[in-house]
Amino acid sequence: MSLTTRFERSAATSEPALIKALILCLSLSFFGVFLLLPLLSVFTEALHKGVIYYFNAITEPDTWSAMQLTLLAAAIAVPLNLIFGVAASWAITKFDFVGKHLLITLIDLPFSVSPVIAGLIFVLVFGAQGWFGSWFLDNDLQIIFAVPGIVLATIFVTFPFVARELIPLMEAQGREEEEAAAVLGANGWQTFWYVTLPNIKWGLLYGVILCNARAMGEFGAVSVVSGHIRGYTNTIPLQVEILYNEYNYVAAFAVASLLALLALLTLIAKSYVEWRLKKETNAPSAIEGTI
Amino acid sequence: MFTNNKNSIFPGFGLSLGYTLVYLSIIVLVPLSAVVLKTTSLSLPSFIAAVTTPRVLASFQLSFGMALLAGLINLFFGLLLAWALVRYTFFGKNVVDALIDLPFALPTAVTGIALAALYSKNGWIGKQLEPLGINIAFTPWGILVALIFIGLPFVVRTVQPILEEIELELEEAAASLGASRWQSFTKVVLPILLPALLTGFALAFARAVGEYGSVIFIAGNIPMVSEITPLIIITKLEQYDYAGATAIALVMLIISLLLLLAINGLQAWSAKQTGRTRQ
Structure with missing residues (x-):
């Protein structure tokens, strides 16, 4: 070079x-x-007040429970959207049907909705005055101002990430390799597992990295549905807001620095995966390198 | 309707499409339709009254005005950055390239408090501007700064790949025909980049209009002055004015949908011009 x-x-x-x-x-x-x-x-x-203050701030019990909730929300949202992304891109790229473009546009929809509106819609559906609100209340299930609402809002805002990466990638790779596998007698799962998945693994990982970063960092949507109950419905970004509004600036920035580190790790992982993707697409045959 | 798939040798059409449609409906379509249905509980005059109060109109003007301004600023500097990243060699280029995506990766609440700290009177930047009589934090200009931050990667990342693919020969031909460097930029390169520039601008604009987290910490949130539309929705929700909040949300949703359609159109145009597939 x-x-x-x-x-x-x-x-x-x-x-x-x-x-x-x-x-x-x-x-x-x-x-x-x-x-x-x-x-x-x-x-x-x-780090303004020193390292000890910093560690005290990030090991505070409310911060710990916020971390647990953030990890939980991401641990549910990312796999669900991963499965959806694979299913959607399989349907869209391996088959022809009417309304495909509309479907792709609808999948992208959550990206163009304001995070605040993303939170609002779940309040409208599951809130006390919402469609199913009274039914959930009768059965002692709370969705809004509780953990399920946070998970739902997180799933919504991270909905398109995996599908968005996979659809163009699988479109570009075409159907020939899967057709060859099918002709040679592979069943559906074998075709997916041994042919499709190795071809899309870096694209898949790319989508998952972005999906995870957003899931752990979402603020607006989660803020609307959380109710800000300390130690119970606070995610890390919401904990940053609470500390900041209490004029506890150094602690707010200490917790924020954890999220900033996560962002930097995300960018490093993303650059690595981009480099692998580039290498893979430049390779003479996608099959050779993967089997 | 699905006839040609009967002969497809791939299995799983019904399963994968069915799952896609069910999941899409549960997570996205049904909840979003709640906005439309909730608004129908208002009569048309009260809907119009809810979305045209002076405070709401001022917030629309602010949110859209600042999003437009931030988009234009990013259009210019985003093009410069993409140009520098594609065409020049400089120290730390890989790091700059990777960090362009920072606004995508950094949670908006973190951006918000960082900008508020930077531009407040004791902050690194605020301290420099204070003697000049310029206040950014807790004024509408704070909103602009936040929207510039979150919008920049949209422009750079849509322009960069197109710029990378431009054939050297085009500009060499222009030069050999006697075009100046400026002429070959405005007459050869810029028309190729135009769809990508517009797409990047539209994406940044759409994101900026609905942005909440990075803005509220630095905006000051003074009604009629620096209160953005998403914040009004939250305020109304906190006052249990669900119908009012939903009416404003519906207006924003319709505008986002129109923007989304415009972006899809622009991308199709761009793909046609450059022979690339949608990305």
């Missing part, structure tokens, strides 16, 4: 040095001020 881009090697596609310096300077300053500084400030604010 050369150290310059192919554009830099041709006079027709490179700008005068001054313009190039100006573009780099403008774009990187913008990046620094608007993206990098907020990230750095999370960590400096968190």
Whole structure:
């Protein structure tokens, strides 16, 4: 690999040095001020009163229970949306049917709904005055202002992630390999397990990483349905808000720094998977490398 | 309707499509339809009254105005960043490239408190601006800063792959025909990038209109001045004004749906122009 881009090697596609310096300077300053500084400030604010204070803040019992709830919500939402993503992309890419484009648009829908509205809809359906509210009350089941509501809102906002990654990937890979497997006598599960899954595993992982990051970090939707009951219906992002509103800034940033670390881990994992995906699609045959 | 699948050699059509439709209905369609049905409990005049109070109108103006402004700023700087990432070599390029997605990965509440701390009077940036008489935190400009943060990756990530695929030869041909660098940018490169730029802008705009977490900490939330529409929905919910909250939500949902249709149209146009499949 050369150290310059192919554009830099041709006079027709490179700008005068001054313009190039100006573009780099403008774009990187913008990046620094608007993206990098907020990230750095999370960590400096968190460690502002020293390491001991930091560890005390993140080991506080309410923070621990918030972590457990966040992990629980993600542990339910991610696998459910993973199964859905695989089923949806199998139906959409391996078969032809009327209304396919509409279905793809509907799958994307949760991305264009405001998080606040995502929370609101579950209050309307399951809240005390909602459609099924009285039935749930009679049976002593609480959905809203309780854990199930948080899980439902999390599933909604992370709904499209896996399907969105898989549909274009499986579309691009075509049906030939699965057809060959079927002709050779493989049944449905064998075809999926030995042919499709190895081909889509990196795309699948990519979707899961993004889905998980959003599941653990969702704020608006979860805020609407949670009721903010300390130690019971608080996720980590909601705990950040509570601490911040109590003017306990250092603790708020300490807990926030855990989420920022998670975000950085997500970006690293994402870059690695992107690199693998690129390698795989550049390989001469997708089958050779995987069996 | 499904006739051509009778001969398909793949199994599982009924199972996978059935599961997809049931799960989609339970999680997305039925709950969303609650918004529409709940609104029908209001008569048309009271619906119109609920969504046109001065406070609600001011919030629409603020949410849409700031989303538009943030989108335009990101359009310009997003293009510059994508250009730098694709065409230039510089120290730390891989790190910058990976961090562009930070707003997708960083929880919005974390963004919100970080921006509020940065732009408040004792913050790193607020401290510099204070002597100049510029206040960002707890004013509408704070909202703009938050919306710039969350919108930037949409523009960069839609423009970047298209920019990467542009053939060198196009610009070489333009140069050999006597075009200046600026002419070959505006007449050759920009038209190719246009659908992607518009898509990125629309995606950033759609996200910004509904954004809540990163905005509320820095906005100050003063009614008529810096109160965004999603916050009004929450306030109404807390006052048990479900019908009022839902009416405003319906207006926002309709606008999101229109935006989604526009984005799909733009992507189809982009795919047609560049020969790429939808991503």
